[in-house]
Amino acid sequence: MPAVLLTDMLTQKLNRDGGEPLQRQIYNVVRQAVLDHKLVVGQKLPSSRTLALELGVSRITVALAYDRLIAENYLSAKSGSGTFVAQTTVRPLNVSAAASHSKQSMMLSQRGAQIATLPGGVKQSHGAFVPGVADASAFPFHLWRRLIARHVGKGELHLSGYALGGGFAPLRAAVASYLRISRSVECEAEQVIITSGTHQSIDLCARLLADPGDLALVENPCHWAFPTVLSASGLKVGPCVLDESGLSLAASHVPRHARLVATSPSHQYPTGAVMPLARRLELLQHAREMNLWVLEDDYDSEFRYDGLPIPSLQGLDRDERVIYVGTFSKAMFPGVRLGYLVVPSHLAATFADASAKLYRPGQLHTQAALADFLGEGHFAQHIRRMRIEYAERQSLLRASLERAFGSEITLSPAHAGLHLFARFDSLTPKATLASEVQAENLIVGFPCFSGECPELEDRSIVLGFGGVPQATIGDGVARLARAVERTQRKHRGSARAALR
Template sequence: MNSPISDLILVNLDAPCHAKLPMHRRIFEIVRRAILDRSIQAGTKMPSTRSLSVEFGCARNTILQAFEQLRAEGFIEAHTGSGSYVADTRPSHGNTATRRKVHTPRELSARGKRLTQFPSRQHFEIEGLVPEVDGFFQFPHKLWQKLQTRHWRAPDQSFLDYSRTGGHTGLREALADHLRLARSVRIDPEQILITAGTQQSLDLCSRLLCDAGDPIWMENPGFWGAHRIFSANEFKIRPIAVDDEGINPSEADLATRPRMIYVTPSHQYPTDVVMSLARRRLLVDFASRHGAWILEDDYDAEFRYNGKPLASLQGLDDQNRVLYLGTFSKVLYPGIRIGYIAVPEDLLEGFRIGLSDVQRPGQIAVQAALADFIREGHFASHIRNLRNRYGQSRAILQYTLQKFLDPAARLSQADTGLHMVIHLPDDCDDVEIAVAAGRKKLAVKPLSGYYFAPPASRGLVVGYGYTPLEALAPAAKILANLVNGSIGKSGKILADPVPRESWAACD
């Protein structure tokens, strides 16, 4: 007569989830699951291996293998002279008779909820007027593959380990040379730390320079990714207004003592303005006098279409209060996940330890290939090609929008970066226009959504990096028509930041 356990095994033996498992493993999995969900109670006697081998028509060794695994993992116990029994796998702490089930929270922490209640990247990332059409059209795939293959043919042993020195030495040297020439950054290779992109750089700076509750300044409107990092670290964020010369602290702002100041001086994100020299000097002087750290995020300064790229804010700093942050996401491709921080000398040792112990950087082989890409001149050539292409894109977009837009709409005039802004009259609903553009398969973002305090102006943030040249003029005409139709329309001026739920239709 079959036992209940043998019947249970027979019923489940040919289940699809077990189809690819050998016989002994099927038996083990069926019995194990039944014990865990208490279909088989503790103390139940197991059938003999001999009887099961007869019932299943398999070798006894197959059954023995399954039983040995069950015993090894504590699911059954062998009692000398009487056979095997199901073990009691319940937790041993507490009195079983009086133990009550405790319902532990199965949800994120308060910090986790703040971070994830609204998926920022989906709604704020400036990707392109006509997204997912062209994308990484000029990335030199074959050359990049060749450089990586070169290093893997005879790999250095360090490629397989964590980086404990701040990144691949060759890349740090190549970067230092590039930054000194192209961005007037005053830096030695030892002061450069390689990170997994700007978000990691911001998080590392936040952890090492500030404590929870510390006041920090942030441009308003500003970069949503930085705001997320600072919120996660529980800083007191003070939004500082931005005008046509960049960050513009008021007298009330200047009376505060921020621990850290985050800025995008070479191409303000998202308003498209370039910080004036006067404001740069004011900021550096303020930080020096009050002991504040400045985080300079130079995310797309390589793309300046008239004249040479502007010198960095860090190059004006005589008191070593500026940490310079850069990334290869814009100039190569986002998935490369390589960024860097130029750190003042007196912070270097602490940053090196923090990077190594907290973030465990790697991808040394990719860093080595990137070092060759820079040293051999491919990077400079790639930048020239991109600058030429993006310059054409910007010119076409500017010309078409200026030609067709209502005069009440003002186009930003900075000649740099991969996006521009259409500034709208206050009675225009930029969210509504962005939603309407989305229905026309155009990806633009409402400027009001980038404010961390009540929005001071309305506008549309228009990216063009992924858009083919031939698609720009038609897309700009459609967008201009949508804007013109909204101008003069009566509507309530929103006094608060746009409700996040309104963003879903913009994507």
């Protein structure tokens, strides 16, 4: 514990108006901190002179308390080095039965327990084959560092506060301009709400557009973030039918209490399906008839390899019921943690105000740098360069998988994105496969299916290539093939044993 923290602890507990001497109070506070392991063995304490000065007491008062603690083996003094917490076998005082029972009853709430069981992403941000991450090593940090430095200093103190009003105004304008050109999104700067990423964007939509207990519909399978964040926000989550043309509301069961539907029409995660124009218009029509808000997740729209990006669903919407969700984490680097919403004009002020009330956002220096990064053309240049690189990585990964697995595996189309969706012809139980790929020092993603879909879950994996250098893709696929072969062999052995 740094000296200033010990001073803070003592300052909170010393009673200068009471009858107990300050020397004894200091002794009791430090002794209890040692017993409670707040002060750990070997930790250096401030000198008696320093502590006395900071507490505003005489040095002899602190020295006498230290002397008693040293004599009772709570502290030890080393000549020329200072005073330290001693090695001791003393344990905290016994807790009463009532206090013990109280601690045991202090458990998670029902919501907390539910969140603990919800799906989550992989805990790595690089390597073969972490899904959905960009290659941070390819990002022009030399430019980013210069842009950040431009906005850090006493001359930019207006950027040191909270980001009110939906975010840094020049960034909102730059995002709106970029989306109008690249994604055919119909919006003005005031409709852009800057967030700390897709998760916060989903949470804000859930809180403002639905009530606890309302139903949110998601694609089946979908990205794990949607069911996790929507459920944590108090909504119920139900599956929608997903086919080769994307989400189909017409083929799905949509209860009356459904309020939201989340979709990724331009590059569905994880299957890679692209929603054609006819299905998009059908989706908007059914959303109108069922009075649903549509969350359009366009998380990796920049990386399209078979032509120009597909225009957004939002650009086709004439009822102002589509909320467009985007992120910079895929296009730049994962830790940038900046995303955005494009909301209907009549809700823009409400969303901006709610974002400020709920999250008290900041990062204005980063937002200012990003506005320059977009406005000066660095973002577009980076996208063009990485689109070529990622296309080559995807092609190499696809070829390596086809050589290793042949007809035993079916891969998603090569339209866009930073991952491939792979489906095995034979059952490959995901619990066993997860263990086997870990043994090969690999990471793969497993699709998030809603409802009971054990066979689909045990045939499908997601392979990211964004953070995998080309030179390592072939070796990674070879290790994956070994892990899959061991998994399937174990499964066949278990099946034979069950028949005996």
